[in-house]
Amino acid sequence: MTKLLTFSIFWVVQASAVLIFFVPFAWGLVLLWAVSHFLRAIGLTLAYHRYFAHRAFQMNRVARFAWTLIGTAAMQKGPLWWAGHHVNHHRYSDRDGDPHSPMVSGFYYAHIGWFLNDARHERLAATNPVMRDFSKAPEIVLLDQYFAVPPLILAAVMYLVGGMPWLIWGFCLPTMTLSHATFAINTVNHLWGSRRFDTIDQSRNNAFTAFFAVGEGWHNNHHRYQRAARNGFYWWEFDPTWYVIRLMAAVGLAWDLQRVPGRIYREAAAVKARRAVAPSIVSILDAEIYQGVDLADEAEPV
Numbered sequence: 001m002t003k004l005l006t007f008s009i010f011w012v013v014q015a016s017a018v019l020i021f022f023v024p025f026a027w028g029l030v031l032l033w034a035v036s037h038f039l040r041a042i043g044l045t046l047a048y049h050r051y052f053a054h055r056a057f058q059m060n061r062v063a064r065f066a067w068t069l070i071g072t073a074a075m076q077k078g079p080l081w082w083a084g085h086h087v088n089h090h091r092y093s094d095r096d097g098d099p100h101s102p103m104v105s106g107f108y109y110a111h112i113g114w115f116l117n118d119a120r121h122e123r124l125a126a127t128n129p130v131m132r133d134f135s136k137a138p139e140i141v142l143l144d145q146y147f148a149v150p151p152l153i154l155a156a157v158m159y160l161v162g163g164m165p166w167l168i169w170g171f172c173l174p175t176m177t178l179s180h181a182t183f184a185i186n187t188v189n190h191l192w193g194s195r196r197f198d199t200i201d202q203s204r205n206n207a208f209t210a211f212f213a214v215g216e217g218w219h220n221n222h223h224r225y226q227r228a229a230r231n232g233f234y235w236w237e238f239d240p241t242w243y244v245i246r247l248m249a250a251v252g253l254a255w256d257l258q259r260v261p262g263r264i265y266r267e268a269a270a271v272k273a274r275r276a277v278a279p280s281i282v283s284i285l286d287a288e289i290y291q292g293v294d295l296a297d298e299a300e301p302v
């Protein structure tokens, strides 16, 4: 697909969301928006993000295909492309090499530009862990290559079932809102919010983005311990993707759920206590811990 075509389709779908003002309003259509937005958001976060990029749990192959298909219907390109770039985001967070950092390339490029004009980031190295391990699964490679098909099918089904109102409220509007829910994690969550952990990147926790991106807004937590199957580290941090993973585990569809280690919770408590007395001091030892040099276990009190 040429770059111009990608660019045109993206902006046509974005603009088509305004068509909601041209069809008669009904609360049922708002429900349709919610189902289409949140279900596909779970597909993206559960499969693309927590499974392919972070291997936060294992799942049944049929369930993996189903969630990946739902995620691909979000129109955010293919699972290997998405997750492979996301691995690079964590590797180079807010430094040169990060595919989307508002610190490195400005807000527009980090939010949308990188996704559309990704000449620098179009190809992923064969050594990228996502490419290396998941390009062996033919059904996933198929979705990755033909990523434009699931959104097209969704749009067609919406139109066939409910005509223009369903196409607009079940595809156009939620595809637009979901794109920004995802993109906001790359921009809003590196600019605005609270920082429980003093990570070397600018990641932040933000309840607003967590709601629309089904738990991904607890992004500072996630940058501190990216392997965990949950991004909300406490029960009060709304993380519906985690609830779905738990539910899948309860019925045997998912297993090997990666937990947040006790030392991370102790670190959170230690940072909180330290800030209470010295709000902005970060010691060299702390900086090493946050860069991933794992001294925390040795430093634990007996």
Ligand SMILES: [Zn+2]
Pocket (backbone or CB within 6 Å): 089, 093, 185, 186, 190, 203, 219, 223
């Ligand atoms: Zn990030």
Ligand SMILES: [Zn+2]
Pocket (backbone or CB within 6 Å): 049, 053, 054, 086, 090, 222, 226
């Ligand atoms: Zn991540």
